Amino acid sequence: MTNEPRDIARQAADDGARQAENAESPGAGDARVLAFDAVPAVSPDDATLDGRIAAAIPGPYAAVDSGRTILRFNAALAELFPSAAEGASITDVIAHPELASVIERARSGKNGANWIEFEPAMCGGAEDDDDDRIFRLTGTPLADPGDDGAADAVLLSFEDVTNRLMSQERLMEHNRLISVGEMAAGVAHELNNPLTAVLGFSQLVLREEMDDLLRRDIEAIATEAKRAGRIVDNLLSFTRRYQHAMGPFNAVDSVRKVLELREYECRVNNVETVTYMDETVPLTMADGHLIEQVFLNLLNNAIQALAEKQGRGTITVGVAAVRDHIRVSFADDGPGIPQKVLAKVFDPFFTTKPPGKGTGLGLSICKRIIEQHHGRLSVQSRPGKGASFIVELPIVAVEEDPVQEDAAVSQRSLYTMLHVLVVDDEVAVGELVKRTLEEAGHQVDVARDGAEALRMIHLDDFDAVLLDMKMPGLGGPEVFNCIKGLRPEIAARVLFMTGDVASSDTKEFIESTDSVLLSKPFNLDDLRKHIEPFVRSKIARMEQNHGGRGVAP
Numbered sequence: 001m002t003n004e005p006r007d008i009a010r011q012a013a014d015d016g017a018r019q020a021e022n023a024e025s026p027g028a029g030d031a032r033v034l035a036f037d038a039v040p041a042v043s044p045d046d047a048t049l050d051g052r053i054a055a056a057i058p059g060p061y062a063a064v065d066s067g068r069t070i071l072r073f074n075a076a077l078a079e080l081f082p083s084a085a086e087g088a089s090i091t092d093v094i095a096h097p098e099l100a101s102v103i104e105r106a107r108s109g110k111n112g113a114n115w116i117e118f119e120p121a122m123c124g125g126a127e128d129d130d131d132d133r134i135f136r137l138t139g140t141p142l143a144d145p146g147d148d149g150a151a152d153a154v155l156l157s158f159e160d161v162t163n164r165l166m167s168q169e170r171l172m173e174h175n176r177l178i179s180v181g182e183m184a185a186g187v188a189h190e191l192n193n194p195l196t197a198v199l200g201f202s203q204l205v206l207r208e209e210m211d212d213l214l215r216r217d218i219e220a221i222a223t224e225a226k227r228a229g230r231i232v233d234n235l236l237s238f239t240r241r242y243q244h245a246m247g248p249f250n251a252v253d254s255v256r257k258v259l260e261l262r263e264y265e266c267r268v269n270n271v272e273t274v275t276y277m278d279e280t281v282p283l284t285m286a287d288g289h290l291i292e293q294v295f296l297n298l299l300n301n302a303i304q305a306l307a308e309k310q311g312r313g314t315i316t317v318g319v320a321a322v323r324d325h326i327r328v329s330f331a332d333d334g335p336g337i338p339q340k341v342l343a344k345v346f347d348p349f350f351t352t353k354p355p356g357k358g359t360g361l362g363l364s365i366c367k368r369i370i371e372q373h374h375g376r377l378s379v380q381s382r383p384g385k386g387a388s389f390i391v392e393l394p395i396v397a398v399e400e401d402p403v404q405e406d407a408a409v410s411q412r413s414l415y416t417m418l419h420v421l422v423v424d425d426e427v428a429v430g431e432l433v434k435r436t437l438e439e440a441g442h443q444v445d446v447a448r449d450g451a452e453a454l455r456m457i458h459l460d461d462f463d464a465v466l467l468d469m470k471m472p473g474l475g476g477p478e479v480f481n482c483i484k485g486l487r488p489e490i491a492a493r494v495l496f497m498t499g500d501v502a503s504s505d506t507k508e509f510i511e512s513t514d515s516v517l518l519s520k521p522f523n524l525d526d527l528r529k530h531i532e533p534f535v536r537s538k539i540a541r542m543e544q545n546h547g548g549r550g551v552a553p
Helices: 004-024 031-038 049-056 075-080 099-108 162-205 212-237 251-261 263-268 288-309 362-372 407-413 427-439 450-459 476-486 504-513 524-545
Strands: 061-065 070-073 115-118 135-145 151-160 247-249 271-277 284-286 313-322 325-332 376-381 387-394 419-423 443-447 464-468 494-498 516-519
Touching: 061 075, 075 151, 099 115, 099 135, 099 151, 162 212, 162 427, 162 524, 212 251, 247 288, 251 263, 251 271, 251 288, 251 313, 251 325, 263 271, 263 288, 271 288, 284 288, 284 387, 288 313, 288 325, 288 362, 288 387, 362 376, 362 387, 419 427, 419 450, 427 443, 427 524, 443 450, 450 464, 450 476, 464 476, 476 494, 494 504, 494 524, 516 524
Parallel strands: 271 313, 419 443, 419 464, 464 494, 494 516
Antiparallel strands: 061 070, 061 151, 115 135, 135 151, 247 284, 313 325, 325 387, 376 387
């Protein structure tokens, strides 16, 4: 049986003998000896466990003493900083103003920021135009404390945090866009109401007799109101929450929408856009929202390339049908893309833009979107000769439902009068709708708020209720729910109106009611088109009441 106290004593004596032997050897007490014992060697011939562990560590690292002299480093660090050498000062190798404080803080064991983030190429690292990685350098104390109570050596480890930072930047950008989108929705609602009035009343005035000069002025007002409405709608189409779905897609209309949205950006950056669009390009099946996001991203990249590199230029945009696919191209006459960058433009997180200018995710996501549509996104470029991004989408047959209308019903609708209730807190919009529908022969009442509308519905019958979604007090959803309880037959005759076309809550509510939406700003033709179904519905009710024998106009 072993004597445990005796074994422990013998072990302690052996340890003491070894320490005494070390004390008599050259360099005893030198911080470098302590650091060498604490930090694995990196020689390829080192077959010890420590050597194998050091060789297996993929990230760069270096050990430095209290004087910031490099004691050990691995091949990964040498690749990152070719000037690294044992005996050299780490602050000479890595020219970062905060490196010395990181080392001292690590030596003293103080809590706090014992790390810095930097680009090696900006601090004396290897010069490589393609290497824009960001590293986090962390200091960790090593070995025994010296006379000043601080560690005699510090291990500096390097972690590539590029992808993590890019992901964080993308998340922040995403959150910012959500906030901007929510704010834009509110602004759009406020703009769309007066735009509806400006557009509608200008169209009413154009029906009157007037001299040619005044007519041109009023037509200009109507045209600019339409243009403002399109700008708001195009902007919101890229900020609203969207339920992705495939549907008939018109590539020519989509490209025009994107060009209108960036028209101002092109103008202020001295960028001219030249278009060639084949109007006979057929429809195809696609997620229009996603494809327009791709077009917008490609156009933005071209504008930025011209604005930042040469301050002016031309972007040529083309849409054409080529055999069994639709080809959309965005070509600029800018500086082009270097060959070593060209192979990486579709890689996730790759970007040539400085921090804050982009995450490098745009083109990789664009490529994936097009490939999900069984299409192809490619790029062609030569330095100094501009760049061309080409989208190819397969042509998928679109089945359109034929619209068949009974000629007799259509004729009777011209003579069928509706009793309409317009509910809108905007006085100008209410007056516009009232005048337009009364000119068409309908009887129209107007309510300025939800409470007044409910009183009128309780006392009278209506063939159609044009209900604004957002009003002070009782809003559209509250009024509709009350109508369902008070007069359920009238709830099926509600047409919602709103300028808040970006709100997902608005869209979901309207879909839940099976009602139709008239988006502001609308013109007089839009209003008549949306009223026509209520006319046909009244004719159907009248025929049913007469036993299906038909009714005279």
